[in-house]
Amino acid sequence: MSAIAIPGKTKNPALSSTGSRRTMKALVYYGPGKKFWEEKSTPAIVEPTDALVKIQKTTICGTDLHIMKGDVPEVVPGTIIGHEGVGIIEEVGSAVSNFKKGDHVLISCITSCGKCDYCKRGMYSHCENGGWILGHLIDGTQAEYVRIPHADNSLYHIPDGSDEEALVMLSDILPTGFECGVLNGKVQPGSTVAIVGSGPIGLAALLTAQFYSPAQIILIDPDDNRLAVAKKFGATEIINNSKVDPIERVKTLTGNKGADTVIEAVGIPATFELCQSLVAPGGTIANIGVHGKSAELHLERLWAHNITITTRLVDTVTTPMLLKTIQSKKLNSRQLITHHFKLSDIINAYDTFQNAAKEKALKVILTSE
Ligand SMILES: [Zn+2]
Ligand SMILES: [Zn+2]
Secondary structure (H helix, E strand, O other), X not given: OOOOOOOOOXXXXXXXXXXXXXXXXXXXXXXXXXXXXXXXXXXXXXXXXXXXXXXXXEOOOHHHHHHHHOOOOOOOOOEEOOOOEEEEEEEEOOOOOOOOOOOEEEEOOOEOOOOOHHHHOOOHHHOOOOEOOEOOOEOOOOEOEEEEOOHHHHEEEOOOOOOHHHHHOOOOHHHHHHHHHHHOOOOOOOOEEEEEOOOHHHHHHHHHHHXXXXXXXXXXXXXHHHHHHHHHOOOOEEEEOOOOOHHHXXXXXXXXXXXXXEEEOOOOHHHHHHHHHHEEEEEEEEEOOOOOOOOOOOHHHHOOOOOEEEOOOOOOOOHHHHHHHHHOOOOOHHHHEXXXXXXXXXXXXXXXXXXXXXXXXXXXXXXXX
16 A cells, blocks of 8 residues: 555645634654644645545544554654544535535545546555555544545445444444455355454454354454453354364364354464364355464365455445444444543543453544534
8 A cells, every 4th residue: 555646645734725724633643652642733625525524433443553553654653543433524625526514424444536447346445546544644533623535435424313423333343344254255144154353343243244144153262251242242152262272162063164254353373374274165264354474374274175265455335335234223333332532532542442351442432522
């Protein structure tokens, strides 16, 4: 994602379209371990396709913790973090036709022009003028205001009377769990699914896998609290892999076959290698995890077993469909939210989210005043 052109990156965002200088508060990254809630210039419309959104609610992602650790070196010091949230349109550029001032909108973690070759193929994540840029290559959503490039294709209308907090889960984790895990993993009615990792993303895969009525969904994680949550969310079996051998247990549960779909929702070599020992002949390993190191591929075992391994960056092409399932109460995304903070209390929210196991935290919601 390094060679893409960033819309409006080089222009001065400090001046609003009326030329007045205004300020806001935002969470700013200043290198590994350093972040401050501080005064910044309010962003302004730079390109005619931009919208300026006043943030109502946002959240913190596992990816933000990676950034804070220094694992995502493209994020330069001075960047406002965050790529999820809902808000109200403050101003739109002259070329924005789908949105107007006052509209309530869901912000997608993926920015997409809707016009380039990749967008035309539904691969918004690889948009030549977008992709994952929010809180990464341009300023993000953990702020009072955010500039959204390609607003027509990167924002979604929130229907009146919606549970806006529940919709924050649609910015990233639900489409990620669904597209990278469930769709790529080809979950089928009556099939068996094993999900390695019971964090927010693994749980998002668990919730959305149930659209397809698999016969078994087995959650594997070393944290008993997260496994208890998984059970409540519809897992048919839970395995604490710090106490029980997950390979033997999955074999027992699946009549010695393994799981038809194995979803990797952690992102370390050990969990990807575990997935290779859990998959049934003819099955699919669907990777969601963000990997920073190479993992061993056991082709000596897998070569004859008709295995598919898939990778994907979330494209957020399923967001409109997922929004309807939340509206119709088929999908209860609110249950992923465990903690609430004021946006101005975001430093404490980070502390809680960083100690997720101790704090029993899944997703935190930050609300602006
Ligand atoms: Zn995220
Ligand atoms: Zn595009």
